[in-house]
Amino acid sequence: MKKGNIMESTEQVRLEFLLNGKKQSLFIDPTLSTLNLLKIHFHLMGTKEGCGEGDCGACTVALGELKDDSVVFSAVASCIYPAVKLHGKHLVTIEGLGSHSHLHLIQKHIVNSHGIQCGFCSPGIIMSFFALFAMNSHPKAEDVEIALQGNICRCTGYEGIKKAGDSLISHLATVPDAELADAIVPSYIATTIEDLKSIAVNEGIATYRIPHTLEEFKEATENEEPLLMAGGTDVRVQMKQHKIPSDRPIVDLSAIDELKKIALKDGMLCIGSQTTITECAKNQLIQQYVPELSDMARLMASTQIRNVATIAGNLANASPIGDATVLLLARNASLEILRHASKAVERVPLRSFFKAYRKTALEKNDLILEIEIPLQESEKSRTSVHFEKTSRRLDVDIATVNSASMMTFAGDQIISWVVAFGGVGPIPFTVEIVKKDKPLDKKLDDTKLAEIGRMVLAQCSVIDDVRGSTEYRKALVKNHIIKHYYTQTMPGQEG
Ligand SMILES: Cc1cc2nc3c(=O)[nH]c(=O)nc-3n(C[C@H](O)[C@H](O)[C@H](O)COP(=O)(O)OP(=O)(O)OC[C@H]3O[C@@H](n4cnc5c(N)ncnc54)[C@H](O)[C@@H]3O)c2cc1C
Ligand code: FES
Ligand code: FES
Structure with a gap:
C-alpha cells in the first residue's frame, strides 16, 4: 500500500x-x-x-x-x-x-x-x-x-x-x-x-529493530542486511524521493547510549557517532577543544534538523558537501568502525574514508562507533581552524562549496596549512598547502594566494551541476583560500 x-x-x-x-x-x-x-x-x-x-x-x-x-x-x-x-x-x-x-x-x-x-x-x-x-x-x-x-x-x-x-x-x-x-x-x-x-522499552519488530546496546545491534544485524538509520534526516528524505526503497528493513541506532558519549582519551576528543549536531553545538568539551564544530552548527540545516541529525550520519551518507565532514577532514579525524565481517574494531582515517561518489570505506552492516579528533597542543605553536560555506541561502541550504582550513603558526611562520573542500569534486578532499618541512612566511600577498588557489585546483577535477558551474566553483575555491587566510592570520580584517 x-x-x-x-x-x-x-x-x-x-x-x-x-x-x-x-x-x-x-x-x-x-x-x-x-x-x-x-x-x-x-x-x-x-x-x-x-x-x-x-x-x-x-x-x-x-x-x-x-x-x-x-x-x-x-x-x-x-x-x-x-x-x-x-x-x-x-x-x-x-x-x-x-x-x-x-x-x-x-x-x-x-x-x-x-x-x-x-x-x-x-x-x-x-x-x-x-x-x-x-x-x-x-x-x-x-x-x-x-x-x-x-x-x-x-x-x-x-x-x-x-x-x-x-x-x-x-x-x-x-x-x-x-x-x-x-x-x-x-x-x-x-x-x-x-x-x-512507566513506558517500557521498545525493541521494535523484524522490519524495524531498535537495539539498545551494541550487543543487541550485533544480534540485529547478524544475518540480515538492514539499512542503518540514525536521525533519519537523510534516509527519510531519500525514501520520499524513492532513492531508497521505503519497505527496506531498518535498524534504528538512536537508542544505543554507548554511541552518545563525548570524552577526552589519549590526546583525542572522541565523539560518539549518535551525537546530534545540536549536542555538538552545546557540549562543553567540544566548545573547549573543537569550537569550530559548535560554530559550524549555526550554518548547518535548521534547528529542527540539527536536533535529530547526527555527526556520523553526515559522514556516512557520503555527501560531497557535508558540513561536519570538511571540518573533520581538516582536523585529520579518524573513525572507529565496528566491522561486521571480522567483528573487530578498526580505526580508519577520515582522509581515506571516501572512496568514490557516495561510496565510503563502510561495508555491509559496518557501524561507526565514534569520531576521534586529535588535539594538537604545543607551547611553541598555535593552531587555528576556520569553516567557510557558500550557499544560495544562509539558512537551511546545503553548500555549493564548503571548506575548512587548519593553520598552525610558530612565530611569524605558517608551519602547517591544510584545507578540506566539499562541493568541488565528487568526494570531499584535503589539500596540504604548507608542509611541516617547508614553512611559509605569515605575510602572503595576493599573487601568492592566487598561486595557492591554482595549486589547489590542479589537484581535482571540478564538478558542474545545478548548484554551480565549474567556473563558479573554481572562483569559490580561490575566494575561500583568501577568506581563510585573512580570517586566520588577521582576525577582524578579512572583509
Ligand atoms: C532540510 C535539510 C537540510 C539539510 N541541510 C544540511 C546542511 O546544511 N549541511 C549538511 O551537511 N547536511 C545537511 N542535511 C543533510 C543531513 O541532515 C545531514 O547529513 C545529517 O548529519 C545526517 O545525519 P542523520 O543522523 O539524520 O543520518 P541518517 O539519515 O540517519 O543516515 C544517513 C546515512 O548514514 C548512515 N549512518 C548513520 N549513522 C551511522 C553509523 N553510526 N554507522 C554507519 N552508518 C551510519 C545511514 O545508514 C545512512 O546511509 C540536511 C538535511 C535536510 C533534510
Ligand atoms: S513539511 Fe515538514 S519541513 Fe516542510
Ligand atoms: S507566513 Fe506562510 S508563507 Fe509567509
Missing part, C-alpha cells in the same frame, strides 16, 4: 507515548511519519505539511524527552520524523498549547505583533517559539532567530514574527522566576512525568 510517497509496511510496531498530555498506546506501520500519525490516527489537522522534506518548518512539533526527572523539549520536523521514534516521549502539537477561547501566551504575542501571516506556517512558527521558550525563559534576540531558521516564509517576511519574539522576551523579563516555567509549559507536562516513566 502507498501512503503519500512512502510505501506502507504490513507489519505493525508498538508505539506508546504521550500526546498533548494523554498517554497513547497503539500499533503503527513503522514507515509512518509523525505528521501522518497525527492526521491519520488522531485526526489532528493543526500541524501542516509544506515541503514534506524537512525544508520549510510548517510541520514543526515539540518533542519532550525525559532527562533527569524533567522533560526537555526540542523542535523537530514531523514530516520526516518517524512516528516510531516517539516511543517513550511526550509530543506537543499546536493543539496542545492554546484554544480559540484561551490562547497560549506565545499565540497572544504573535497575534498582537501581527506575526500571524498565513495559516500554513503559523502553527510551525508557534511550535518553534514554544520549544525555544520552554527551555530558555530569557533568550536573546539571536536565539529567537536561530530557533526560527527552519521556518521559511515566502509571503511576507519576518518583521511581525521577530516583534513577537521581542515582546515575549520583554514580557517574560517581568514574570517572577517561580512562575516562569508555568508561563510557557502547559501544566499537564509536569503531571504526566510518571506516565512517561
Whole structure:
C-alpha cells in the first residue's frame, strides 16, 4: 500500500507515548511519519505539511524527552520524523498549547505583533517559539532567530514574527522566576512525568529493530542486511524521493547510549557517532577543544534538523558537501568502525574514508562507533581552524562549496596549512598547502594566494551541476583560500 510517497509496511510496531498530555498506546506501520500519525490516527489537522522534506518548518512539533526527572523539549520536523521514534516521549502539537477561547501566551504575542501571516506556517512558527521558550525563559534576540531558521516564509517576511519574539522576551523579563516555567509549559507536562516513566522499552519488530546496546545491534544485524538509520534526516528524505526503497528493513541506532558519549582519551576528543549536531553545538568539551564544530552548527540545516541529525550520519551518507565532514577532514579525524565481517574494531582515517561518489570505506552492516579528533597542543605553536560555506541561502541550504582550513603558526611562520573542500569534486578532499618541512612566511600577498588557489585546483577535477558551474566553483575555491587566510592570520580584517 502507498501512503503519500512512502510505501506502507504490513507489519505493525508498538508505539506508546504521550500526546498533548494523554498517554497513547497503539500499533503503527513503522514507515509512518509523525505528521501522518497525527492526521491519520488522531485526526489532528493543526500541524501542516509544506515541503514534506524537512525544508520549510510548517510541520514543526515539540518533542519532550525525559532527562533527569524533567522533560526537555526540542523542535523537530514531523514530516520526516518517524512516528516510531516517539516511543517513550511526550509530543506537543499546536493543539496542545492554546484554544480559540484561551490562547497560549506565545499565540497572544504573535497575534498582537501581527506575526500571524498565513495559516500554513503559523502553527510551525508557534511550535518553534514554544520549544525555544520552554527551555530558555530569557533568550536573546539571536536565539529567537536561530530557533526560527527552519521556518521559511515566502509571503511576507519576518518583521511581525521577530516583534513577537521581542515582546515575549520583554514580557517574560517581568514574570517572577517561580512562575516562569508555568508561563510557557502547559501544566499537564509536569503531571504526566510518571506516565512517561512507566513506558517500557521498545525493541521494535523484524522490519524495524531498535537495539539498545551494541550487543543487541550485533544480534540485529547478524544475518540480515538492514539499512542503518540514525536521525533519519537523510534516509527519510531519500525514501520520499524513492532513492531508497521505503519497505527496506531498518535498524534504528538512536537508542544505543554507548554511541552518545563525548570524552577526552589519549590526546583525542572522541565523539560518539549518535551525537546530534545540536549536542555538538552545546557540549562543553567540544566548545573547549573543537569550537569550530559548535560554530559550524549555526550554518548547518535548521534547528529542527540539527536536533535529530547526527555527526556520523553526515559522514556516512557520503555527501560531497557535508558540513561536519570538511571540518573533520581538516582536523585529520579518524573513525572507529565496528566491522561486521571480522567483528573487530578498526580505526580508519577520515582522509581515506571516501572512496568514490557516495561510496565510503563502510561495508555491509559496518557501524561507526565514534569520531576521534586529535588535539594538537604545543607551547611553541598555535593552531587555528576556520569553516567557510557558500550557499544560495544562509539558512537551511546545503553548500555549493564548503571548506575548512587548519593553520598552525610558530612565530611569524605558517608551519602547517591544510584545507578540506566539499562541493568541488565528487568526494570531499584535503589539500596540504604548507608542509611541516617547508614553512611559509605569515605575510602572503595576493599573487601568492592566487598561486595557492591554482595549486589547489590542479589537484581535482571540478564538478558542474545545478548548484554551480565549474567556473563558479573554481572562483569559490580561490575566494575561500583568501577568506581563510585573512580570517586566520588577521582576525577582524578579512572583509
Ligand atoms: C532540510 C535539510 C537540510 C539539510 N541541510 C544540511 C546542511 O546544511 N549541511 C549538511 O551537511 N547536511 C545537511 N542535511 C543533510 C543531513 O541532515 C545531514 O547529513 C545529517 O548529519 C545526517 O545525519 P542523520 O543522523 O539524520 O543520518 P541518517 O539519515 O540517519 O543516515 C544517513 C546515512 O548514514 C548512515 N549512518 C548513520 N549513522 C551511522 C553509523 N553510526 N554507522 C554507519 N552508518 C551510519 C545511514 O545508514 C545512512 O546511509 C540536511 C538535511 C535536510 C533534510
Ligand atoms: S513539511 Fe516542510 S519541513 Fe515538514
Ligand atoms: S507566513 Fe506562510 S508563507 Fe509567509
